[in-house]
Amino acid sequence: MHRAEVDILEQGQRWRAAGERVVLATVARTWGSSPRQPGALMVMSERGRFAGSVSGGCIEEELLARVQSAFPPQLETLEYDSDTTRTLPCGGRLLLVLEPLAGIAGLDELIAALRAGGRVLRRIDLAAGSVSWAPAGTDGATRHVGEVLEVVYEPAWRLLVVGAGELASWVCRFAELLGYAIEVCEPRPEYRAGWSLDDIVVAAGYPDDFLAGRTVDGHTAIVALTHDPKVDDLAMLEALRTPAFYVGALGSSRTTRRRAERLAEHFGVAAAELARIRGPIGVDLNTRKPQEIALAVLAEITAVRNRVVLTSQRLDA
Numbered sequence: 060m061h062r063a064e065v066d067i068l069e070q071g072q073r074w075r076a077a078g079e080r081v082v083l084a085t086v087a088r089t090w091g092s093s094p095r096q097p098g099a100l101m102v103m104s105e106r107g108r109f110a111g112s113v114s115g116g117c118i119e120e121e122l123l124a125r126v127q128s129a130f131p132p133q134l135e136t137l138e139y140d141s142d143t144t145r146t147l148p149c150g151g152r153l154l155l156v157l158e159p160l161a162g163i164a165g166l167d168e169l170i171a172a173l174r175a176g177g178r179v180l181r182r183i184d185l186a187a188g189s190v191s192w193a194p195a196g197t198d199g200a201t202r203h204v205g206e207v208l209e210v211v212y213e214p215a216w217r218l219l220v221v222g223a224g225e226l227a228s229w230v231c232r233f234a235e236l237l238g239y240a241i242e243v244c245e246p247r248p249e250y251r252a253g254w255s256l257d258d259i260v261v262a263a264g265y266p267d268d269f270l271a272g273r274t275v276d277g278h279t280a281i282v283a284l285t286h287d288p289k290v291d292d293l294a295m296l297e298a299l300r301t302p303a304f305y306v307g308a309l310g311s312s313r314t315t316r317r318r319a320e321r322l323a324e325h326f327g328v329a330a331a332e333l334a335r336i337r338g339p340i341g342v343d344l345n346t347r348k349p350q351e352i353a354l355a356v357l358a359e360i361t362a363v364r365n366r367v368v369l370t371s372q373r374l375d376a
Contacts, residue, residue: 071102091151222284229353266294307337
């Protein structure tokens with residue numbers, strides 16, 4: 060699960076521990092235009108405090124007022140329809156499930172499972188008002204069928220960064236905001252010594268060992284940012300052995316071409332595998348500023364993750 064979503068549940072538990080009544084709202088289904096996907100969640104206290112969102116700001120104020128004036132005593136559903144209310148100006152319909160936090164059994168255990176990186180399925184029987192959760196399989200997905208809502212909470216998407224220079228630090232800052240679980244590798248001691256993000260530990264050693272020692276799956280992005288061929292080449296060789304959804308390395312078109320030639324000539328990497336390496340990385344923002352290059356890199360990673368095809372991706376560095 061993305062860490063922001065776990066934080067939302069934990070915030071609700073803190074308010075409840077302080078003596079407030081708290082409601083968990085979950086998007087069950089949407090029709091037409093909708094800024095949030097099924098499974099999106101929000102907690103609201105009877106004092107008007109909230110964390111998370113279930114729309115783009117359209118219904119939150121009205122929903123908070125409803126919770127304060129008529130706190131739901133048990134699980135209930137609530138539908139917003141643009142044809143009958145002005146609250147959804149963009150059109151569409153939205154079905155929510157409201158649950159008093161005090162009535163959710165095993166919530167602390169659920170949060171602990173999510174914090175541990177587990178993939179969890181919550182099953183809500185809307186007709187019976189019953190809720191259960193269990194570890195989820197790899198092929199499960201959030202869905203609303205009949206009177207049953209199944210919400211799958213995914214582990215955090217992961218970003219493995221090779222290099223600890225200024226650009227890498229900005230990439231990590233943006234990735235943190237996007238909810239990635241981040242790990243960094245840097246074989247050069249002077250760069251490790253200059254690392255400024257105290258909450259992200261930088262591993263020593265070379266990237267091939269670093270990547271080989273981690274479980275990399277289709278929810279993982281790997282990006283090499285040292286601009287040092289003897290480091291980035293090792294990273295790419297090991298990254299191509301994984302099912303990572305994104306593999307990229309910093310460099311100009313010329314640097315990217317020469318890297319491909321080296322990997323093909325000296326390591327026998329096939330053309331189909333070389334095509335997986337993205338470079339030059341990032342969408343083209345016509346910039347040399349490290350903050351903006353980092354934004355460009357995360358924009359491309361996000362596009363690949365969401366299966367969006369970008370028409371302009373040239374960014375020489």
